[in-house]
Amino acid sequence: MYSNGVTHLLIKAGTLVDGNGAQPKKDMAVLVEGSTIVQIDHPERVQIPDGATLETCEFPDATLLPxxxxxxxxxxxxxxxxxxDDVGLESYEIHILQGVKQAKLALESGVTTMRDxxxxxxxxxxxxxxxRRELVAGPRILASGRPITMTGGHCWMMGSVADGVAEVRAAVRELVWEGADFIKVMATGGSTIGSMSERPSYTLEELQAITDEAHRRGRLVGAHTIAQKGIENAxxxxxxxxxxxxxxxxxGSIGYDPKVGERIAATDTWVNPTIHVRRGFVDLLEQKRAEEGLTIEEEADLLESVKAVEDRVKVTSQLIKDGxxxxxxxxxxxxxxxxxxxxxELETLVMSGMSHGDALLAGTREAAKALGVSDIVGTLEVGKEADLLLINGDPTENISHLQNVVGVFKSGIRVR
Ligand SMILES: [Zn+2]
Structure with missing residues (x-):
């Protein structure tokens, strides 16, 4: 697995956060064999197997996390x-090359597993x-391929338009056959021009057919849901x-309905709020205002975006409170x-009332459960993949410390 005949990797860190919600532990080490974590203990208690050729990496000032x-x-x-709409006008080759760049950026920031x-x-x-072939660097990817959407629906230009029960079932089968790890469906409109985010897109019968077909093929379903009616259908x-x-x-207004919130909490349905995608726009406009001023249109955009972020934070805090x-x-x-x-994005979960420790779990263990991969990643445990992040600071006290990346390992290989 490693070069120069190395069989084991010992990674020592000043602090370890196991991603299972336990308190950070001081002076710990993780022993990796091939791509797998085989021991987690104080460095002096780690047993190196006979005949092992060991490489040691020491990070005395850093925190080791999943x-x-x-x-x-x-x-x-x-x-x-x-x-x-505009990215849809680019060539297909540019879409792929864009993916190569993005995958590398994600991996180097410590994201070792991601859903597309x-x-x-x-x-x-x-x-x-x-x-997988190591032609390009990137995290472990779970891919939906093309989202399934109705005629004129959100992201229709990505290539999987399907209408009616028979067509949506066929779309699921086609995607699974091509290699989809999960099915993404557009249950409401979105930012695609003309797709009407305030309205559901698919009928309940169509959504049921998609979910049924995906589950028959062992695939999870994620539904894009902006309108409340679409949330209920999903x-x-x-x-x-x-x-x-x-x-x-x-x-078009945003308003939390506690009855629907209770329904969500009573089921096994995971919720992925996406707040920073709008908050980032607020940050950008505020920076531009400070540096060079804003146009009248941009001032209006800023006002609307600030309100949208506030509304989304309110909805997410209610969802968290309701369980x-x-x-x-x-x-x-x-x-x-x-x-x-x-x-x-994890910062926005803290803004919505999560503790820093829970926000870390939301981006490690809980996320791995939601994607159906918690048996291999998401925590530091013996038997799991050696996907490791080293940072300066303690994310259980301040989630923003995740940006202070010192090192990243994916499946036991140092990638940063
Ligand atoms: Zn998205």
């Missing part, structure tokens, strides 16, 4: 404010295969994750959300 798990990315998208929630044609499947259809979950009412299973997924690549900044 690699981060980002539930929501778009590797085809640049994250520079280009709309999905929708890209063009088969590009994300190929990116995933390129990473719950009725038994999807596994509500993405955005914005509670937009038919008049919904909220996890971290950045939506990076979309709008102005750059790759490599997952901590920004």
């Amino acid at each position: 690699g981060l798990v980002d539930c929501h990315t778009h590797t085809n998208m640049p994250g520079d404010g280009t709309s999905v 929630n929708g890209g063009w044609h088969r590009s994300v499947f190929w990116l995933k295969e390129g990473i 719950l009725d259809a038994g999807v596994n994750m509500l993405i955005h979950c914005t509670f937009v009412q038919s008049d 919904a299973k909220v996890i971290g997924g950045s939506d990076c690549g979309w709008h102005v959300y750059e790759f490599g900044m997952f901590h920004k």
Whole structure:
């Protein structure tokens, strides 16, 4: 596995946070054999097997954590404010090359597992295969491929438009056959021009058919839900994750409905609020205002975005209070959300009332559970993949410390 005949890697760190909610432990070491964690203990208690050829890495001032798990990315998208309609005008080759850049940025920031929630044609499947073959660097990817959407629906240009029960079932089968790890469905409109985010898109029957077909093939379903009616349909259809979950009412306003919130909390449905994708735009406009001033249109955009962020934080705090299973997924690549900044979304969970420690779990253990990969990643445990992040600071006290990256290992290989 390693070069020069090395069989084991010993990583010593000043502090260890295991990602299981335990208090940080001082002076710890993780022994890795191949790609797997085989011991976690104080360095003097770690037993090196006979015949092992050992390489040791020491990080006396750093905190060792599990690699981060980002539930929501778009590797085809640049994250520079280009709309999905405009990215759709780019060539397919550019979509793939964009993915190569984004995957590397994510990995170097400590995201060792991520879901891609929708890209063009088969590009994300190929990116995933390129990473597996070590042609390009990137996290372990769980790919939906193309999101399933109705005619004129959100992200129709990505290539999987399907209408009616028969067509949506066929779309699920096609995606699974091509390599989809999960199914992404657009249950309401979104930012795609003309797709009407304040309205549900698919009927309940169509959503039920998608969920049924995906579950028959062993695939989880994540539903893009902006309008509240779409959230209710998605719950009725038994999807596994509500993405955005914005509670937009038919008049376009955002208002939390506690009855729907209770339903979400009473089910096993995961919730992935995406707040920084809008908060990042606020940050950008505020910076521009300070440096060069804003146009009248930009001032209006800023005002509207500040309100939208406040509303989304309110909804998310209610969901957390009501006991919904909220996890971290950045939506990076979309709008102005750059790759490599997952901590920004986790900060918004803290703004919504989560403790820093819980926000870390939302971006590690809980996220891994939500993606169905908690048997291999998400915590530091013997038998799991050696996906490791080293940072300066303690994220259980301040989640923003996640940006102080010192080192990243994926499957036992140092990648930064
Ligand atoms: Zn998204």
